[in-house]
Amino acid sequence: MNKQTILLIGHGSREASGNREVEAFAEQWRARQPQRRVEVCFIEFADVLIDAGLDRAAQHGGRVVVVPLILNAAGHVKMEIPEHIEHARLRHPEVEFIYCRHLGASEDILAILKRNLRKALASLDMPDPRNTGVILLGRGSSDRVANGEVAKMARWLYEDGDHPMVDIAFTGITHPRLESMVQRQVKLDMRQIVVLPYYLFTGTLIERIHRQIARLQTQYPHIHFAQADYLGFEDEIYALLEQRIEEATQMQSPAMMECDGCKYREFAADHGHSHHHA
Numbered sequence: 693m694n695k696q697t698i699l700l701i702g703h704g705s706r707e708a709s710g711n712r713e714v715e716a717f718a719e720q721w722r723a724r725q726p727q728r729r730v731e732v733c734f735i736e737f738a739d740v741l742i743d744a745g746l747d748r749a750a751q752h753g754g755r756v757v758v759v760p761l762i763l764n765a766a767g768h769v770k771m772e773i774p775e776h777i778e779h780a781r782l783r784h785p786e787v788e789f790i791y792c793r794h795l796g797a798s799e800d801i802l803a804i805l806k807r808n809l810r811k812a813l814a815s816l817d818m819p820d821p822r823n824t825g826v827i828l829l830g831r832g833s834s835d836r837v838a839n840g841e842v843a844k845m846a847r848w849l850y851e852d853g854d855h856p857m858v859d860i861a862f863t864g865i866t867h868p869r870l871e872s873m874v875q876r877q878v879k880l881d882m883r884q885i886v887v888l889p890y891y892l893f894t895g896t897l898i899e900r901i902h903r904q905i906a907r908l909q910t911q912y913p914h915i916h917f918a919q920a921d922y923l924g925f926e927d928e929i930y931a932l933l934e935q936r937i938e939e940a941t942q943m944q945s946p947a948m949m950e951c952d953g954c955k956y957r958e959f960a961a962d963h964g965h966s967h968h969h970a
Contacts (some may be wrong), residue, residue: 693753697729698937699745700833702761702893704734708897714761717893717925724930736770742773745857746780746789755788756780757937763801763892763923764842765794793934795892796840800928802848805888809849812920813943814888821854821914825882827873829901830890832862839866842890849888857882865898870901874915875906884916891922892929898922 700721702714710736718732729752731942733745740748760769766822778787795801809826813819826849830842842860850858857880861873867906869888877885887905891898901919923929 695752695798697749697754697756699728699744699749699756699758700732700761700795700933701745701758702732702734702738703768704737704897705742706737707894707899708894709898710898713893713924717761717929720925721893721933723931725934733774733925742776742807742968743779744778748781750784750789751786753787755790755941757790757792757941759792759933759936760794761892761933762794763796763890764833764835764838766832766833766838769794770835790940792933792940795932795936797844797848797931798932800932801923802852804843804923804926804928805849806852807844807926808920809853809888809924810888812888816884816916816918821884822856824855824879824884825857825877826855826888827859827861827870827877827885828872828888828890829861830865831897832865838848845890863940870904871908874912877921878912878915880963882915884918884922886918888920889922893922893924899966926954936946941951 700709700714700718705711714734715732717728722730731745731749733740733742733748735742738967746756748757758954760775761774762769774791781787781789785955796846800817805828813821813824816824830839830844833839842862846860851856857877859868859873859877861868861870863870865917874885887901889898889901904917905917909915
């Protein structure tokens with residue numbers, strides 16, 4: 693379809709550099725796919741939020757394909773964005789709105805995590821993995837399915853490597869937190885610890901992680917710490933976005949997000965929300 697606009701939705705950060713990275717990511721995507729019209733908006737902490745982004749994309753007419761640039765599906769992805777899309781359909785009845793699935797836990801994301809882990813190990817002069825612990829550090833959510841995706845990635849990292857410990861921790865909302873996982877790994881004789889951020893872009897939380905690791909290095913001077921890169925501008929992310937668009941626009945029965953065990957489904961039913969994702 694010629695009149696098709698991709699609306700990329702980032703989370704948004706109080707740290708302006710995080711939002712600039714999302715904009716730069718979109719610019720690189722345009723360069724990779726010059727036939728696509730790609731626009732950007734954010735859920736929060738930015739100038740262009742979802743309603744404005746939807747309205748701007750709808751001005752082009754035709755079809756708007758809404759693509760959440762988000763790793764794990766919690767309230768924003770399962771309820772907030774679909775609700776904004778429903779309102780946009782009322783404002784722009786002549787425009788077709790299609791909602792894509794979030795990035796999710798997948799082999800593509802695993803490949804980036806493994807690559808980032810290898811780079812972090814190289815910065816530590818490639819220590820013995822059998823006494824090097826890994827902590828996969830996610831944002832944290834009140835949604836158990838979203839937290840479960842982090843746990844799934846940690847398990848896959850464990851299965852594919854030689855590290856005796858691949859733990860998960862979260863920067864907020866839920867537990868365990870980074871400091872308690874470091875304490876656990878130190879007690880179990882890990883000599884090096886790699887903190888592996890499960891984040892797409894920089895922001896206030898990435899800066900917080902830098903400070904936390906600096907404090908932990910002071911607290912445990914005999915332990916060597918390394919902070920791996922966040923996911924960022926990797927080929928696999930662009931390929932996943934293309935795959936999500938293909939799923940949503942070409943498949944007869946779009947493979948949407950996992951809602952089994954999702955407390956938002958029950959909440960939506962009780963409060964009159966439609967809670968559908970297309």
